[in-house]
Amino acid sequence: MRVAIRHFVRVSLLLGSMILLVPVASGAELAPDAPQTYVVRSGDTLWDIAGRFLRDPWLWPEVWQANPGVGDPDLIYPGDVLELTMVGGEPRIRARRGAGPRVVRLTPHVRSSPLSAAVPTIRISSIAPFLTRPYVADAQDIKRAPYVVGFPDEHLIAGVGDSIYVRRIRTNTQTAFQILRPGDELRDPDSNELLGYEAVFVADAQLERIGDPAKLKVVSMEREVSIGDRVIPGDAERRLENFFPHPAPEGLRGRIISVLNGVSQIGPYDVVVINRGTRDGIEPGHVFETYIGGTKERDMVKSGAHEPNWRGPGPLSSEFWFGSDYEKKGWRADEPDSNAPFPLHMDFRRNNQKYFKPFEQSGVLMVFRSFERVSFGVILKASHFINVGDWIASPPS
Template sequence: MLHFNNKLIGVISGLLLSFASLAADHVALNPTHPERYTVVKGDTLWDISSMFLRDPWLWPEVWYVNPQVENPHLIYPGDELVLTYLDGRPILKLDRKGKLSPRVRATPLDQAIPTIPIDAIAPFLTRPYVVDEDQLEKAPYIVHFLDDHIVGGAGISYYARSIMQEQPNQYAIVRPEKPYKDPDTGDTLGYEAIYVGSSELKRTGDPAKLLITTSEQEAIIGDRLIKVMEQEPLIDFQPRVPDMPIEGRIISVLNGVSQIGQYNVVVLNKGSNVGLEAGHVLEILQGGHEIRDIVIGRGEKVTLPLEKAGHLMVFRSFEKVSFALVMNATKPLHILDWVRPPKD
């Protein structure tokens, strides 16, 4: 289970840094915005931003930091947000008058509202869900289960080909599945890796001996082993628009859902090799395909324009693909829908 830690101050601080001195004339308000809003448990900064702003990722440009308020960059359930104006510019203030300020908290960041719903992406933050062809060729794999087991679950030992180093001693068991293909070039961008479970190295060698410590499904001969490195999962997302032109497609949806909507996790055919990073916000567009003009005939074709259909935020980038969370959708979304930086 993920726990908030001191790194989350970077998240909220980065998201809610004071930009009151900057011109915010271009920040459009939501036509139905409230004048005041009281934060409740379960809110996210994105949700609240959407109430006040047309473009939620522009929240930092209207946030007014009151230095008299303890933790002015953090927002807690019970806090009241007030929309006002300064020199004709919209600003949002935090009003804690008459409320107990959170002076001493055993776990203060656990209670601050997150940028996005972390629960929706938690399983995808650390596990190796994408492997490339080189990784597959070099990865150790299961060749035999001990004690005459045909498949393996938690508590069962097994042998794997060629692990000669003692560290790291933790391995994720994954099962390579379908390749992620670029819909425009046909190139293989990587392979979907189904997470099977975790295991601990007991003895190096060829074969090496390992013990399955946790399992989400039964391991089988041929499953690959990926090294698990100790690292903090990234949860300090700062939504922002990429500063480079990026045009990509949705090529898959995770968790086996057939209809794509809000808070579904999708796979994009662009990754860190083109500068896509966690926190980048992209708009989703539909259309762009050719149709036949049946009125004129003679095989004449017309290219349909792209129409906006929602927004997503990248939360994990691999070399050639990325995982993104759909933040809002104005219509049903589909595989091969387009994504690009938001435009007015």
């Protein structure tokens, strides 16, 4: 009997998905200080290990070679030794099972071989709150969903153990529900399309009686239930399945439109929302590079704002009245109309000299959950501060 220790919410995120099925020419480049061998330690993640060997960790599937000579050849465990070799001029990495007894004799006739917890792809703690909660709601679905209309007593809010009234639940085919509160709009920054709403998780509830209104009981909560909160089936959101990092579709670009951790400047292991989803071919495991730049900036030299004037402008200077970012365009008259008693006067207009700030690669993002129009991603690497509105693009091939 072999007992495998599995991660919670069925998210193993293991190397088991990463067997190299067909020999192909690898585009993976080794990291400058790639080791010849590495002993896997408790607390390691696949992303960290891949980064030790490869310049681009998401290309790990191209170099991994499962060892068919050992049990569970597709998984990596603490104590395993990873060996780097070259095959036909291409890097390959193979695991050699770590030393130490894995078999424990329980009785003369029964053996148990418990497995150490396999190495996860990333640190699950950073994304765990977002794995099974419906944090994005479609604009139409949230409007059509049943909603909390009141309470059996005079409460204004409800907590664990309290009952609530919900409009339009007429069958008992579903008994477990989640209660949401529509949050901020998620709009495409380029087209202004409404992509959905950030849906704040409120509570879990159990059906007590069908009807209009139906009666539900709150069984767990993160915040108090209020009138107007929406109610959806508890299993409407499919749990995250196993996945592995791989490049996003070639040529695909997008934007970061929200950050879910309540921060203004985004760094490693923060969770963000991007304006690309399943309709764009996005799936869990897709890797994007993030970019800063592309913004229109003022040319301080062209506008004259950078020119020092130690004496400062006096009242006889146009800069005194208009500022240094205005320039003389000529003379104009007859304004506001030809009959107005205004003399010919100088025409000063704002100097709008601008330049576009070049794009610079600022980090790496991996999608771990996809909806139709948007997806959740976790920042795995950041060389600059990342902000809402920054661009993302598939890694260059």
